[in-house]
Amino acid sequence: MNNTGAGKLYHYKSGNDAARKSYYRRLFRRFIRLTLLCSLIPLLLVGWGINVHYTRFAKDRMMLAFRSKVENHRKIIELFLKNRVSGLQLIAKTHTRDYLTNVSNLDYVFEMLNREYGSITDLGVIDQSGRHLAYIGPYDLMDKNYSKAFWFKEVMNKGVYISDMFMGFRKVPHFIVAVIRSENANKWILRATIDTDSFRSLVENVRIGKTGEVYLLNRAGVYQTSPRFKGKIMEKAPEPVGEPHEGIEIRIEDKGTKYGDSPSPRRIIASTWLLQPQWKLVIRQNYSEAFNDVSHANLAALVFLLLSAGAIVVVAVFITSRMIKMIKERDLEAERLNKQLMQAGKLAAVGELSAGVAHEINNPLAIILTERQILLDMVNRKPIPDRDFMDQFNKSMSQIDNQIQRCKRITQNLLRFSRRTKSVIEPVNINQFLSEIINLMEREARSSGIKFLTDFDENLPPVLSDPSQLQQVFLNMITNAIDAHEGKPYGSIRVITRYFPQKKGVEIVFGDTGCGIPEENLDRIFDPFFSTKPVGKGTGLGLSICYSTIKRLGGDISVRSEVGTGSEFTIFLPSEPPGDLIKEFEGDSEQSTAAFDY
């Protein structure tokens, strides 16, 4: 019966352990989730907010920078062209046709112009029918008639004209600036060819980063300067050129927008239109390069964010596992205390019960005893001649007495277990005390073939405790040790004492080579009425009395055992008993010095 009970207890315990483990795991996960939720979400929100705002800010700045770049370039180009036009106009207005038709005069003007403005390739005076009146320049163009040329008509209409790039008679890209002069009824034209190289270098030499380029387009979408990368002057640009407008247009062209042959990367494009001639100035740069700094900053922020998140995770896991460990320890401690409390409660309940039972049984026992005595008295007074009857009578009477004595012992044990005697506290020399008890028990032990081995700590200090209660405990320990050898021809009992200054107490070990205690019983040996001895041999109270006695004296008792090898009981006794016990004792001795021993 005991075994099945213990087995159930064991299974219940292991099931409980698994449940508890999963409980701690759940707790761990919940803590981690909560911690991460509470720390990562704000972090990510802040990171995201900063990123969005910073990106917008940086983008605006970049756009502004592009805008001013385009503006500046337009101004430079316009200034260049205006210079040329005003130079020509000045010449035309201050000189007569007759003067300029003289080649040496024209040459002088040409020299002067080039010295002042530079980058003029040739200079010609043309009458209203399109014929050259005079020409200075590297080409032989005197016999050319321009009456059919497109610019001729334009300049005749508008007075000032700047042409698009064209190949013309010379078969090299160039453009011309022409102004008209009305002298009396005659109109004549002063025309200059602008050195395309110097003009183009003005635009083409601008380098913006690795992918930035600047170029000009005319209204038909033909390159007026060679772009830095793809395309050449006089070629048709792949992208649509759009309508002329005022102001500056900035747009971001998505990746993969196809113009002609290959898809382009994502680009930022800023453009503006010149007034005269109607050319479109375009500045173009790859988006990724333009926003390199922004993406760098964003990347750094992202890395920092990830590192922070990682650190938070690590710290959260670390702290949570520490916390769970602490909780586990607390739980274990609480459980241990609970167990102790339960044991104490059990002892108290059993104590009360047994005291009641013992009292109730004592009364009928007393009556039986008196009845027996009455019978004995009567027989003594009037002896009965029947000898057989007398023999049986005497035998029965002594048997009744025996059984009453036995009952008395049991009730006394029960009462001793439950009672709360006041302790007598005095210094006890444990070594000497044990020696006396061992001397007392040696004969009984020797008859069972058991030897005593003692290993006493010489430096054991005296312990303040209750000698009579200690005596009972030690006697019980030794009696149990002897009983454990039942069925074995020989054995030994080790009694060891040790002093533990740091624990402020002594340890007394009773080791035997007896039968040992099965593991399932180890939890219960201190329970009252738990006994493995045959019925009538033991009340099962010995160890529980020892347990409650030692606990009351502020000590502790523990057991290790192996079936077949033996058991070892270790009793710890503090050098001084707990304060309340001393107080109780002192309070008692004030009233009476009568020490009471049972």
Add this chain to the structure above:
Amino acid sequence: MLGAKILLVDDEVTFTENMAKLLNARGYRVTTANSGDEAIRMLEKENFDVVVLDLKMPGMDGLTTLKEIKKLDLFTETLILTGHGSIDSALEAVKLGAYDYLTKPCEIDELVAKIEGAWAKKDEEVKKDIEGKIQKVVESPSSVFDVFPREKK
């Protein structure tokens, strides 16, 4: 010579009857009472040499009864009967002035021995008291009326 006059107090009627028989057979004059109240009433009426008092009784328990007896200020010695477990209260009873205690169940011989002891003590007390009184009277004869007041009829 007559044996001591004993008042036996226990709530168990059978026990008191049996005990009375046993003690009577041994030459004592035994009166029984089955509660504390009854015992006090009897003590008020009659003198006893020894009171054998059970501690555990319903109603007025042994200790209270003992205190009441002490209040009566008699030359009676009290012997306490107790279960083993209530030795603390037995000791308290001794402190309160009981002669001694015995654990229940007890052998008749043990009880008789204790009764004899108690009786002897009682006699001695009485003797001491009388001697003291005589001494007083010898020293100051006029105090004879204080020492031996006239008994009220």
